[in-house]
Amino acid sequence: MSSTILAGIDFSSPSHLVARQLIGVTVLVDGVGGRIVETEAYDGEDPASHSYSGPTDRNVAMFGPPAHAYVYRSYGIHWCLNFVCREEGHGAGVLIRALEPVTGLETMVERRGTTDHWLLCSGPGKLCQALGVTRALNGRSLAAAPFELAPAPPGIEVVSGPRIGISKAVDVPWRFGLAHSRWVSKPFR
DNA sequence: CTTAGGATCGCCT
DNA sequence: GGCGATCCTAAGC
Numbered sequence: 001m002s003s004t005i006l007a008g009i010d011f012s013s014p015s016h017l018v019a020r021q022l023i024g025v026t027v028l029v030d031g032v033g034g035r036i037v038e039t040e041a042y043d044g045e046d047p048a049s050h051s052y053s054g055p056t057d058r059n060v061a062m063f064g065p066p067a068h069a070y071v072y073r074s075y076g077i078h079w080c081l082n083f084v085c086r087e088e089g090h091g092a093g094v095l096i097r098a099l100e101p102v103t104g105l106e107t108m109v110e111r112r113g114t115t116d117h118w119l120l121c122s123g124p125g126k127l128c129q130a131l132g133v134t135r136a137l138n139g140r141s142l143a144a145a146p147f148e149l150a151p152a153p154p155g156i157e158v159v160s161g162p163r164i165g166i167s168k169a170v171d172v173p174w175r176f177g178l179a180h181s182r183w184v185s186k187p188f189r
Numbered sequence: 190c191t192t193a194g195g196a197t198c199g200c201c202t
Numbered sequence: 203g204g205c206g207a208t209c210c211t212a213a214g215c
Contacts, residue, residue, distance in 0.1 A: 040207070042207075048207075049207085050200095050207075053200095053201090056199085056200070057199085057200095058198095058199060058200075072199090072207085073197095073198055073199075074198090074206075074207065074208055074209095075196080075197070075198075075205095075206065075208050075209080076196070076197035076198030076199075076206095077196060077197060077198080077208070077209075078208050078209070080207065080208080082207090095207055097207085123208070123209070124207070124208075125208050125209060126208090126209075163207070164207075164208095165206080165207055165208070166206090166207060167205090167206080
């Protein structure tokens with residue numbers, strides 16, 4: 001079996017721990033990407049999670065091996081990227097909500113149709129468009145191309161708060177962000 | 190500044 | 203038929 005440790009993170013850990021550790025990690029897709037500044041954790045026992053009611057055709061990747069991608073379509077329009085974590089079969093993952101764009105700026109601008117760098121990756125749907133993430137990457141290993149992960153630098157300061165855009169478990173503080181970052185989808189308070 | 194509506198797919202009741 | 207782990211645009215205050 002493949003290792004669940006990537007970029008210095010043990011993806012077999014509970015989702016909220018992985019979500020916190022992912023802040024500051026660099027993620028590239030085909031060489032385009034940046035530094036993760038915002039994540040949200042979801043868990044198999046979590047009413048707000050897609051995996052709460054068990055596997056379906058859409059969410060089956062969440063029940064597969066950790067350190068793999070779960071990509072789903074949101075509101076019929078956007079793609080959203082998750083990193084599967086916890087032990088296999090549990091159905092947990094971390095939603096990647098925002099990046100600080102670092103590499104491949106020209107490609108992101110072209111894909112997003114805006115030259116405003118603040119709008120390139122400041123939301124789960126936006127960053128998938130900027131990085132070219134689609135269903136084609138669903139279930140793929142994060143340890144292999146086109147994915148490329150690099151560890152976070154030491155001394156990262158992480159803040160947390162309630163998750164965005166959900167109607168269940170609204171008070172669970174499983175949204176994590178890089179402190180003071182201007183690249184998040186919405187400010188923390 | 191805030192609020193409202195449309196786009197449109199997969200899963201639910 | 204309804205409702206999302208969203209985003210964009212337009213209109214109102």
